[in-house]
Amino acid sequence: xxxxxxxxxxxxxxxxxxxxxxxxxxxxxxxxxxxxxxxxxxxxxxxxxxxxxxxxxxxxxxxxxxxxxxxxxxxxxxxxxxxxxxxxxxxxxxxxxxxxxxxxxxxxxxxxxxxxxxxxxxxxxxxxxxxxxxxxxxxxxxxxxxxxxxxxxxxxxxxxxxxxxxxxxxxxxxxxxxxxxxxxxxxxxxxxxxxxxxxxxxxxxxxxxxxxxxxxxxxxxxxxxxxxxxxxxxxxxxxxxxxxxxxxxxxxxxxxxxxxxxxxxxxxxxxxxxxxxxxxxxxxxxxxxxx
Amino acid sequence: xxxxxxxxxxxxxxxxxxxxxxxxxxxxxxxxxxxxxxxxxxxxxxxxxxxxxxxxxxxxxxxxxxxxxxxxxxxxxxxxxxxxxxxxxxxxxxxxxxxxxxxxxxxxxxxxxxxxxxxxxxxxxxxxxxxxxxxxxxxxxxxxxxxxxxxxxxxxxxxxxxxxxxxxxxxxxxxxxxxxxxxxxxxxxxxxxxxxxxxxxxxxxxxxxxxxxxxxxxxxxxxxxxxxxxxxxxxxxxxxxxxxxxxxxxxxxxxxxxxxxxxxxxxxxxxxxxxxxxxxxxxxxxxxxxxxxxxxxxxxxxxxxxxxxxxxxxxxxxxxxxxxxxxxxxxxxxxxxxxxxxxxxxxxxxxxxxxxxxxxx
Numbered sequence: 001x002x003x004x005x006x007x008x009x010x011x012x013x014x015x016x017x018x019x020x021x022x023x024x025x026x027x028x029x030x031x032x033x034x035x036x037x038x039x040x041x042x043x044x045x046x047x048x049x050x051x052x053x054x055x056x057x058x059x060x061x062x063x064x065x066x067x068x069x070x071x072x073x074x075x076x077x078x079x080x081x082x083x084x085x086x087x088x089x090x091x092x093x094x095x096x097x098x099x100x101x102x103x104x105x106x107x108x109x110x111x112x113x114x115x116x117x118x119x120x121x122x123x124x125x126x127x128x129x130x131x132x133x134x135x136x137x138x139x140x141x142x143x144x145x146x147x148x149x150x151x152x153x154x155x156x157x158x159x160x161x162x163x164x165x166x167x168x169x170x171x172x173x174x175x176x177x178x179x180x181x182x183x184x185x186x187x188x189x190x191x192x193x194x195x196x197x198x199x200x201x202x203x204x205x206x207x208x209x210x211x212x213x214x215x216x217x218x219x220x221x222x223x224x225x226x227x228x229x230x231x232x233x234x235x236x237x238x239x240x241x242x243x244x245x246x247x248x249x250x251x252x253x254x255x256x257x258x259x260x261x262x263x264x265x266x267x268x269x270x271x272x273x274x275x276x277x278x279x280x281x282x283x284x285x286x287x288x289x290x291x
Numbered sequence: 292x293x294x295x296x297x298x299x300x301x302x303x304x305x306x307x308x309x310x311x312x313x314x315x316x317x318x319x320x321x322x323x324x325x326x327x328x329x330x331x332x333x334x335x336x337x338x339x340x341x342x343x344x345x346x347x348x349x350x351x352x353x354x355x356x357x358x359x360x361x362x363x364x365x366x367x368x369x370x371x372x373x374x375x376x377x378x379x380x381x382x383x384x385x386x387x388x389x390x391x392x393x394x395x396x397x398x399x400x401x402x403x404x405x406x407x408x409x410x411x412x413x414x415x416x417x418x419x420x421x422x423x424x425x426x427x428x429x430x431x432x433x434x435x436x437x438x439x440x441x442x443x444x445x446x447x448x449x450x451x452x453x454x455x456x457x458x459x460x461x462x463x464x465x466x467x468x469x470x471x472x473x474x475x476x477x478x479x480x481x482x483x484x485x486x487x488x489x490x491x492x493x494x495x496x497x498x499x500x501x502x503x504x505x506x507x508x509x510x511x512x513x514x515x516x517x518x519x520x521x522x523x524x525x526x527x528x529x530x531x532x533x534x535x536x537x538x539x540x541x542x543x544x545x546x547x548x549x550x551x552x553x554x555x556x557x558x559x560x561x562x563x564x565x566x567x568x569x570x571x572x573x574x575x576x577x578x579x580x581x582x583x584x585x586x587x588x589x590x591x592x593x594x595x596x597x598x599x600x601x602x603x604x605x606x607x608x609x610x611x612x613x614x615x616x617x618x619x620x621x622x623x624x625x626x627x628x629x630x631x632x633x634x635x636x637x638x639x640x641x642x643x644x645x646x647x648x649x650x651x652x
Contacts (some may be wrong), residue, residue, distance in 0.1 A: 185349050186382035190443060191370035191399035200384045200395075 029268075035261030053262035063263070065238060066246040070222060073157070073242060077221040080161050082214060085168025086206070090198070092173055103173070106166045114163075118230025121159040125231075145232060149239035152232045156240050159227055164220065168213045175209035176202060211282045215275060222271055243267055293359040293373065293451035293484065295323040295346060300355035302341055308353070315341045317508040318354065323452070326482040328475075330499035332489060334531070338508040339488045343454050346486065347376045359451070370399075375444025376454040380461060381436035383428040389415070390424040393442045400447075410446045417477065418442050434466045438473075445477065452484035459494065471498055492532055504528050520578070526648045529576050535608060538582065538618045539645070540575045549575055549644065552614040554593055559639045562651055571647040579621040581641035584609055585634050586627060592634035600628050611635060 036054070039047045057063060088106070093099045109117070127133040127144045136143040145155040179201060187197045225244035228234065234241035234249075241249075247267065251260035301308075302316040311317060316338045323329055331339045344350040346357060348369035357365045364372050375396075384392050393411045402410075415421045418438045423431065428439060437458055444453045455474075459467045475498065478485055489495050495502050496516040504511045504519065504527070512524040523529035529537030542549045542556070547563060549556045556575055558566075566573070585592065596612040602624075609620045609628055613635060620635075622628065644651040 180380060180382075182378040182380055182382050185344075185347075185369075185376070186378060186440070186443075188349065188369045189347060189374070189376050190396040192395070193399065196395075196399065200386060204385045 032261045032264050035257050036265055037262075038258065040257050049258065053258040054266070057259050057263045057266065060259075062238070063246065066241055066243050069239075069241065070243045073224070074218055074221040076157055077160055077164070078214060078217055080157070081165045081168050081217055082210065084161065085165050085213065086172050086210075088165070089169045089172035089176055090202070092169070094177070103170070106169050108166075109163050110166050110170075112163075114226040115230050117159065117163050118227040121155065121162075121227070122231045125155050147236055149236055152236060152240050156228050156231060159231060160221065160224070163227065164217060168217065171209040171213045172206055175206035179205045211279075215278060218278065219271060219275060222274075294325045294361075295452060295484065296358040296361070297321040297346075298356040298358060300342075300345065300352050300357065302338075302345060302350065302352045302354070311508075314508050316345070316352070319510050321503070321510060321513075323484055323486060325451075326484055328478050328485045328487070328498065328500045330487045330489060330495035330502045331505060332492060332495040332502055332531075333505035333511075334490055337505045339490075339505055340456055342505070343376070343456055343486065343488050346452075347374050347454050348372050349376075373447075373449040373451045374454060375447060375450045375452075376456065377437065377440045377444060377458045379457045381433055381440050383431075383436045383439050385427075385429045387428055388424065389420060389426055389428050389431070389439060392428045392439050393420075393424075393446055396443050396447050410448070414442045414445045417445070417480075418473065434462045434470060437462060437470065441474075441477075445481075450483065452486060455485065455487040455489075457489055458487075459489075467494075474498065492534075496532075504531065506531070522643065522650065523576070524650045526574060526576060526645050529578075529643075529645075533578060533580075535579050535619045535621070537576045537578050540613075540616050540618070542573050542575050542644075544573065549573070551575060551616065554614060556593075556637050556642065557591055557639045558642055558644060562644050565651050566644055567646050567651070574645045574648075575637075576643045576645055577618075577637055577641060579608065579619040581638060582618060582620040583636040583638065584611065584620045584622060584626075584628065585636070586629035588634050589636060592636045595633055595635045597629055597631055597633050609633075 037048060037050060039049050041047065092102050092106070112120070124130045125133045125145055127137050133143060133145075142148075143151050145151040183201050183205075184197065187201060192200070223244055224242055225248070228240045228242060229245055229248075232240045234245045247260060247263055250256050250263065297319060299318055299320065300316065301314055301318040303314045305313060308314050331342065333339050341350065345352045348364070348367055348371075351366060355365075356363055359372065369376075384395060387395070390411055393414060394407045397407045397410060411424070412421070415424055418441065420435065420438060420442065423435065428436065431439070441453070441458070444450055459470060462470060471494065474485070474487075477483070485499075487495070487498055489498075496519075500515065501513060502516055502519055503513050504525075506525075506527045512519060512528045514522075514524070519528055519532050523532065523537060526537070526539055529539070540551045540556075542551045544550070544566060545555075549558055549566075558575075583592075584595075584597075588594075593613060595618070598610040598612050598617065600610075601608045605624050607622045607624065607626065607628060609622055611618050611620060611633065618635065
């Protein structure tokens, strides 16, 4: 019946990818696993400690604080950026030079290096010389992101919204453009209101790009490091110390490689788990629909 | 119910049209009678869809008026006209059930839920969708989706006309004729006006009582399928309708009859009386079905060379050379075909004369 030759040649074709993945991902990850279960005393001195670092890190109250802040931050990011991105994408012109111009303007923040974004906002929001900071204070609202925890949070959030909402806008815009004109025409003939068009045509058709947008924004915001590091340095106090920065403090600041490695693994697994849960939820409801 | 009248209607997609080429739709007058089943037939890009979108209100024409029963609706949006439209690709609302899809136009118009239910169930029954009412519309096949699109037009009690824009393009061939028959039943039951855009002549000729043939932004002919076949008003209609299309031979006038090269072709008396004598290019047209081919010389038959014979199962297509011109003739399967040389007869009552593309007499 089946006369095709069977051999294992295909493995040779997979080998290059396997090597690249091994060197770029698996080996570094295994190094971290290695560190997480040992106490590194010197270049050639190490002691196996089992799960000690994991227990220590998991019971660390600073970590609990950072984890909670991280969840609240990612939640706020999604709650603001996704609806805002959809709303702006809906108002962008659909075609012509105006559309191109708007897309370029919208995409600009995405092109700025992350630490530059932090620097821009650090200067922009400074209460003594920054345009926004001075203006807000001049309105009689006391505002100082270096001393007030709420102000610091607000500044980091606004900065992230400014920096990353464009990604959501671009994805939604692409999703909207893929809707055939006939859908809008049929809706007009059916007498649908603007809300009904959004609810029953635009939103369902944007579903896939929104899945991507939410996943990307969740993962990125959950790993945020550079911008708050430049803007607030995690302060005032620990108010804007998110997980990445907390990790950097242990690993680079205190040079506690063991706990840092254990925490890295936990961090990695948390992101993987949350993304997986989210992804399966979305694709599952997708399949439900198809039935 | 409505009689749709187009008055001086023209449309250009670009502003300030000057020459005829700038118009997607050249100025036209047309009336769609109430309750008629019309097909709008023409090649791609001839302005069929533009015309349809103007009638439904998706497009405001650059010139002229659209009247429904004498009322000017040119500038009314689609939802304020009593018209429904079915598009080439089935439009359904993915996230809704079949029932909600059908109910959508009624709910948007704030119809009482009890009446919505009654109307939807009636329409679903007619379209054989009753069993699927509770399902999500998303997983259905293309023909069922297209039925839903149609159903959204039928549920509305205010609808006077349903416009179809090549609705069967994405439907499997064996289901096409089922849907087409369904359409005919619906037309007979509700006496709605139907305007059906297509570039497929079989679809147009089997579906419609009246066919409007369009070409290059102009209406070429309005007529029954038989009229289009028997007396095409324009060479384009002759060529476009029928398979193979009509034969055309350039000719001139000499001594009271049409002459193709050196060959005299007999024409009917009234055609000869009306024929313009000077200044316009003339052509003779005859349907392949009407051209007679025989092996022996009959009265008035013309000698021709038989170039090829294609046997298509239930009929044959003979290509004959008359002088420099090639003509096609459609013969019965069992009709005798002469081998190399044959004789062609042009029945005068079936032979048409065209001056500058338009029918004479």
